[in-house]
Amino acid sequence: MCGIFAYVGGRKDAISLVRDGLKQLEYRGYDSWGIAYPKNEIALLKEVGHIPDKILEEPSSLALGHTRWATHGGVTRLNAHPHLSSNKKIAVAHNGIIENFEQVVSKYDLDMKTKTDSEVIPLLIEYFLEQSYSFEESVRRSLQELEGTFAIVAISSAHKELIVARLGSPLIIGETKDGFFVSSDIPALLGHTKKVLVLNDGEMAILSGSLELKNFYENVSLDPSFIEIDWDVSTAEKSGYKHFMLKEIMEQPKTILDTLQGRIKDHQPLLPELEGINPKRIIIIACGTSWHAGIVGEFLLEGLAKIPVEVEYASEFRYRDPLVEKDTLVVAISQSGETADTLAALREAKKKGAKVLSICNVMESTIARESDIVLYTRAGPEMGVASTKAFITQLTLLYLITAHYASKNKTLSVRQVQDMCDDVLSLPRYIEQVLDEKGQIEEIAKEYFESRNALFLGRGIHYPIALEGALKLKEISYIHAEGYPAAEMKHGPIALIDVNMPSIFIATRDTHTYEKVLSNMQEVRARGGKIIALATSGDRRVTELADHIISLPRTRYALSPFLVTIPLQLFAYYIADLRDCNIDKPRNLAKSVTVE
Numbered sequence: 132m133c134g135i136f137a138y139v140g141g142r143k144d145a146i147s148l149v150r151d152g153l154k155q156l157e158y159r160g161y162d163s164w165g166i167a168y169p170k171n172e173i174a175l176l177k178e179v180g181h182i183p184d185k186i187l188e189e190p191s192s193l194a195l196g197h198t199r200w201a202t203h204g205g206v207t208r209l210n211a212h213p214h215l216s217s218n219k220k221i222a223v224a225h226n227g228i229i230e231n232f233e234q235v236v237s238k239y240d241l242d243m244k245t246k247t248d249s250e251v252i253p254l255l256i257e258y259f260l261e262q263s264y265s266f267e268e269s270v271r272r273s274l275q276e277l278e279g280t281f282a283i284v285a286i287s288s289a290h291k292e293l294i295v296a297r298l299g300s301p302l303i304i305g306e307t308k309d310g311f312f313v314s315s316d317i318p319a320l321l322g323h324t325k326k327v328l329v330l331n332d333g334e335m336a337i338l339s340g341s342l343e344l345k346n347f348y349e350n351v352s353l354d355p356s357f358i359e360i361d362w363d364v365s366t367a368e369k370s371g372y373k374h375f376m377l378k379e380i381m382e383q384p385k386t387i388l389d390t391l392q393g394r395i396k397d398h399q400p401l402l403p404e405l406e407g408i409n410p411k412r413i414i415i416i417a418c419g420t421s422w423h424a425g426i427v428g429e430f431l432l433e434g435l436a437k438i439p440v441e442v443e444y445a446s447e448f449r450y451r452d453p454l455v456e457k458d459t460l461v462v463a464i465s466q467s468g469e470t471a472d473t474l475a476a477l478r479e480a481k482k483k484g485a486k487v488l489s490i491c492n493v494m495e496s497t498i499a500r501e502s503d504i505v506l507y508t509r510a511g512p513e514m515g516v517a518s519t520k521a522f523i524t525q526l527t528l529l530y531l532i533t534a535h536y537a538s539k540n541k542t543l544s545v546r547q548v549q550d551m552c553d554d555v556l557s558l559p560r561y562i563e564q565v566l567d568e569k570g571q572i573e574e575i576a577k578e579y580f581e582s583r584n585a586l587f588l589g590r591g592i593h594y595p596i597a598l599e600g601a602l603k604l605k606e607i608s609y610i611h612a613e614g615y616p617a618a619e620m621k622h623g624p625i626a627l628i629d630v631n632m633p634s635i636f637i638a639t640r641d642t643h644t645y646e647k648v649l650s651n652m653q654e655v656r657a658r659g660g661k662i663i664a665l666a667t668s669g670d671r672r673v674t675e676l677a678d679h680i681i682s683l684p685r686t687r688y689a690l691s692p693f694l695v696t697i698p699l700q701l702f703a704y705y706i707a708d709l710r711d712c713n714i715d716k717p718r719n720l721a722k723s724v725t726v727e
Contacts, residue, residue: 133161135224135302135317137284138193139293139338140310145194146186152312153182153196154550155319157716161198163211167222168194169288175222177211193293198225203232204246204585214250220288223256225249226315227280229298233278244472252277256285267337270294274347277580279689280471281464282330283314283590296335296347301469301497304328306357311338316467317360317493318512325360329495337681353533358495369384369408374714376515376607381566383523384559387693390524391531391556398477398549400534406503408486409539410460413438414453416445416476417464420602421525424462425593427692428529434592435543435551435689436536446472451480451481461485462532466513466521468496477501490528492521506532515715517606522599526693530555533689554687556692561684565697566680572698574664575679576705579633584609586624586652588617589637590644595690597637600699607717608707617651628660628681635702636677637695640667641688652676665695 136152138145149166165177166189176186182198197212204210213222219345232248235241241254254274259269266287274283280299288294295302295313305312305320305327320327328344330336332718334696335347344353372378372611394401411426413432415425422444443453445463455461465473468491477487477498489502491508509526534551538545543551579585589597598614605612613619615624617636628634634655638648649672655662656676664677667685675682681698684692707714 133226133315134319135196135226135282135284135313136314137195137224137286137293137295137313139291140245140307140311142309143190144188145191146188149194149196150182150186150310152314152319153198156198156321157182161200161716162206163199163201163208163335164197165199165211165214165224165276166194166196167214167215167224167286169286169291171288172219173215173222173286173288175213175215177208177213179206179208179211193220193286193291195224195284195293198702203248209243212251213248213398214247216253218257221253221256221260221285223249223253223283223285224610226251226282227709229277229281231277248586252283253285253439257432265600267294268291270343271330271347271350272309273337274298281720282315286376292337292339294331294335294337295596296500297330297438299471299474299497301331301467302555304330304342306342308606312340313338317651318514321512322361324463326357327360328355331423331500332497336682359584360494369642373708374515374704375426376517376519376704376714379513379515379520380697380704382511383520383697384562384566386508386510386520386650387527387562388510388640390527394531395552398552399538400531400548400552402506402531402535404506405488405532405535408460408488408504409458410438410486412456413440413460413462413545414480414485415440415442415453415462415464416448416473416480417469417582418441418472419444420599421464421473423595424522424525424529425462426598427526428430428462428533430592430595431529431533431689432536436533436540437542438536438540441478442534443594445470445476446473448476453483454656455480455483457484459485463487463488463498463502464491464497464525465489465491465496466492466508466510466518466525468493468498470498474498474501482693489526492524497547503699516717517603517703517714523693524698525694527555530548551687551689554690558686558690561686561694562697564684567696568698569701572681572701573680573705576702576709578679579663580632580706580709581609582610582633584632585612586632586634587612587614587622588620588628588647589614589695590617590649591636591642592688592692593639593642593695595637596699597697599696600635600703603700603703607703607714608712608721609718617648620651621654625654625658628658629656630661633661633663635663636665638664638666638670638673639683639691639695640670641686649673649676665698
């Protein structure tokens with residue numbers, strides 16, 4: 132991990148092109164960076180920390196860059212990518228993990244200088260070159276020795292070409308009239324081209340003045356299949372906002388409409404992908420924010436469509452020999468479509484005979500391509516590491532899936548399903564109202580940005596939103612926060628309550644547990660705790676109990692998670708901004724977690 136960008140072609144500013152491409156990939160998170168380009172040997176620029184605004188520029192038509200997020204070996208200049216061969220004539224950048232690197236080092240008696248697994252790759256290529264194999268064949272033979280996951284780009288000081296390969300970690304080639312770009316993610320390519328080739332597992336490409344695609348196991352040529360990306364480059368820019376995260380929070384009304392486009396017709400859900408799929412049980416697999424979306428989906432599908440649902444951490448799913456019965460539908464949720472744990476769980480589910488439906492944001496991502504059915508969230512590029520608009524669009528699709536199966540299973544009447552569809556179309560207007568109150572939320576944040584702990588509490592369908600609110604605060608402000616079902620507060624967390632720790636209650640009037648939540652608020656108030664309440668507009672009972680009120684429009688129970696999510700995102704954002712945190716690139720985090 133975490134980001135690769137490279138260029139080969141007719142332009143002579145390859146170094147600055149790669150540097151700019153790496154800056155576009157900063158949102159993925161990184162702790163060091165490096166750029167390599169050919170001279171008599173490989174010239175190398177690399178450092179710990181952030182990419183500077185200016186770097187040494189020399190004329191070059193070929194360059195390779197990488198942003199690293201440490202897995203093997205500490206955060207040092209030596210461990211930063213790209214890595215060199217012993218003779219300094221080969222450079223390689225690698226995303227992923229080489230699981231058998233120690234065995235390879237021992238087998239070929241390689242002299243490792245770093246603490247990384249990745250260094251084994253250029254050393255192995257050098258070994259095969261010394262056996263008189265060509266550069267291409269040396270790379271191919273090296274790839275066959277590797278076990279694990281990788282996206283690899285290799286250059287040689289003696290060859291004006293890039294050789295790229297992929298196994299389990301994303302890599303995309305962009306074609307322009309004057310050369311080829313290579314990137315770990317699509318947004319970094321948008322300023323240059325929308326014509327892209329997404330490498331499949333087991334494929335390698337040789338890029339110079341032309342492109343040759345091969346299977347590196349069988350050494351057979353393949354026909355490249357380019358696609359056109361319809362994302363607008365402006366969606367990957369800040370558009371005047373201080374941070375990408377704030378921009379993406381503010382984009383959520385539009386992203387919901389984009390997700391709904393073509394999905395509702397005549398007041399009914401339109402999901403032809405699900406025709407003929409009639410599950411008796413659903414298992415949702417996901418990680419992090421997507422896992423929270425999955426729990427909301429569990430409440431919706433069980434409560435309205437009456438389908439039994441289990442939500443699993445993808446990272447645990449395949450290690451416990453899960454029972455996947457006939458007529459089980461597995462739903463994999465991932466913003467990037469490249470989440471390694473979710474991909475591994477998906478493959479385990481397919482091995483056990485399950486149909487897999489994926490909900491993801493990136494076309495032609497690995498999870499999308501390996502699923503039986505794909506529903507795209509259409510959120511556009513999400514540059515902030517902490518997910519916001521992707522989460523909202525995941526909820527949108529889960530809501531539509533629920534409406535589809537509630538109609539199909541006749542657990543709701545035709546009129547009730549129509550109301551579901553009509554109400555979700557009105558949702559962006561309600562979210563705009565919540566966003567209009569962001570100034571009030573910023574003022575509340577000013578009172579609590581120096582807190583060291585926070586407690587987020589909700590019941591029923593709001594419990595996973597409490598988890599998500601706590602996660603957002605942890606991710607970007609580094610304040611310790613916990614999310615709990617409000618009733619569970621009495622079973623331990625109530626010991627933490629004091630005047631210095633805010634408790635954020637989701638206390639809207641659209642649930643049958645409303646009275647219970649009020650009782651939980653009383654318990655906090657009795658112990659001198661500070662209360663921030665998300666409440667239905669005009670609710671005087673909550674006003675009497677809370678120190679601060681964030682008012683929300685009244686909506687149906689199934690849609691309340693959408694409205695509740697927005698102020699929690701804003702609260703985390705303003706807290707982090709007041710603490711002067713690196714909001715779009717929080718420490719230790721990566722946007723796309725492509726290793727297990």
